Amino acid sequence: MSSGTDIGLTTTVPVEAILAAGSRPVDLNNLFMSLADRDAPVETAHRAGFPLGACAWLKGIYGTVLEEGSPRRVVGVVRGDCSGTEVLLEALELTGVEVVPLSFPYPASRADLEREISRFCDRLGVTMRQARAAASELVPARRLLAELDRLAWSEDRVKGLDAHLWLVSASDFRGDPEAFTDELESFVEEAGRADPLSERAGLPFAREVRLGYLGVPPITTDIFTAAEEMGARFVFHEVQRQFSMPEPEADLVDMYLAYTYPYTVAGRSLDINRQARQRSLDGLVHYVQSFCHRNMESVVFNRTLELPVLTLECDCPGDLGAAAMSRLESFIQILGENM
Numbered sequence: 494m495s496s497g498t499d500i501g502l503t504t505t506v507p508v509e510a511i512l513a514a515g516s517r518p519v520d521l522n523n524l525f526m527s528l529a530d531r532d533a534p535v536e537t538a539h540r541a542g543f544p545l546g547a548c549a550w551l552k553g554i555y556g557t558v559l560e561e562g563s564p565r566r567v568v569g570v571v572r573g574d575c576s577g578t579e580v581l582l583e584a585l586e587l588t589g590v591e592v593v594p595l596s597f598p599y600p601a602s603r604a605d606l607e608r609e610i611s612r613f614c615d616r617l618g619v620t621m622r623q624a625r626a627a628a629s630e631l632v633p634a635r636r637l638l639a640e641l642d643r644l645a646w647s648e649d650r651v652k653g654l655d656a657h658l659w660l661v662s663a664s665d666f667r668g669d670p671e672a673f674t675d676e677l678e679s680f681v682e683e684a685g686r687a688d689p690l691s692e693r694a695g696l697p698f699a700r701e702v703r704l705g706y707l708g709v710p711p712i713t714t715d716i717f718t719a720a721e722e723m724g725a726r727f728v729f730h731e732v733q734r735q736f737s738m739p740e741p742e743a744d745l746v747d748m749y750l751a752y753t754y755p756y757t758v759a760g761r762s763l764d765i766n767r768q769a770r771q772r773s774l775d776g777l778v779h780y781v782q783s784f785c786h787r788n789m790e791s792v793v794f795n796r797t798l799e800l801p802v803l804t805l806e807c808d809c810p811g812d813l814g815a816a817a818m819s820r821l822e823s824f825i826q827i828l829g830e831n832m
């Protein structure tokens with residue numbers, strides 16, 4: 494594979510291999526969300542035959558790649574992310590896109606993961622040693638993301654939306670890890686001097702309600718700002734935090750083995766319960782995307798999580814919808830009145 498090209502990602506992958514190859518990672522979810530008109534790529538996907546009852550993220554990714562004409566190479570995680578990725582890759586391949594499948598092992602196994610990352614490196618024309626060197630270069634950015642997360646939950650100085658946007662960007666470092674690190678450094682410095690949001694005026698309860706966000710990143714970010722208007726704040730972003738690899742000093746393979754999202758839901762619950770205790774959360778919001786197989790995670794979450802959970806479903810980009818907004822408000826009110 495030649496260097497200097499854009500490589501699209503359908504989710505978090507060992508981005509270190511892409512950077513080591515001299516290519517620019519482009520998270521296709523983030524690219525889709527950055528478009529001014531997000532309905533157009535979804536319509537493009539419908540015209541190509543994607544059913545109305547298919548996940549809007551998949552349709553958005555497909556339509557975005559077609560409409561933008563780029564990237565011409567896409568890495569898709571075919572085990573450990575989305576049951577629709579294989580078909581998505583096939584559909585993209587038919588339009589001339591080169592596809593690179595990647596699998597996270599199930600059950601999680603260090604030896605299997607090392608083989609898979611090594612195979613991925615081979616495909617990109619780099620060695621594991623080069624990928625590990627790229628991982629070392631990402632340590633400052635990942636440390637800053639951990640600090641941003643700490644400022645959000647421990648010092649209450651970061652809004653839920655800002656924490657979401659920074660953490661979710663760790664999948665591709667917005668295509669330029671150096672610029673990302675500089676910008677993040679300024680943001681963290683400024684946040685460190687901000688007044689604590691938990692002391693803001695007008696809170697309707699004895700104190701701010703502390704929420705955790707679970708599940709795939711939302712197709713609308715309304716949820717974070719709406720919660721703050723209702724007297725709550727998201728101080729834990731489960732999957733987004735996992736994208737940031739909270740243990741940046743770990744060996745490359747160990748880092749992606751500790752990454753909980755591709756493995757079991759019960760394993761994710763252990764992480765969520767631990768973080769919920771540390772961050773003194775009051776409740777959890779499980780976001781589910783319409784037509785997503787991951788909605789069934791509720792079966793395991795219901796039996797393994799220690800805090801009250803509200804499940805909210807959303808379909809297309811736009812706003813959260815009146816029904817979901819009203820359920821979020823009732824949930825926050827119940828938590829706030831019972832603190």
Ligand code: SF4
Pocket residue numbers: 548549550551574575576577709782784785786787
């Ligand atoms: S929301 Fe679910 S179905 Fe949609 S892309 Fe993500 S994992 Fe796949």
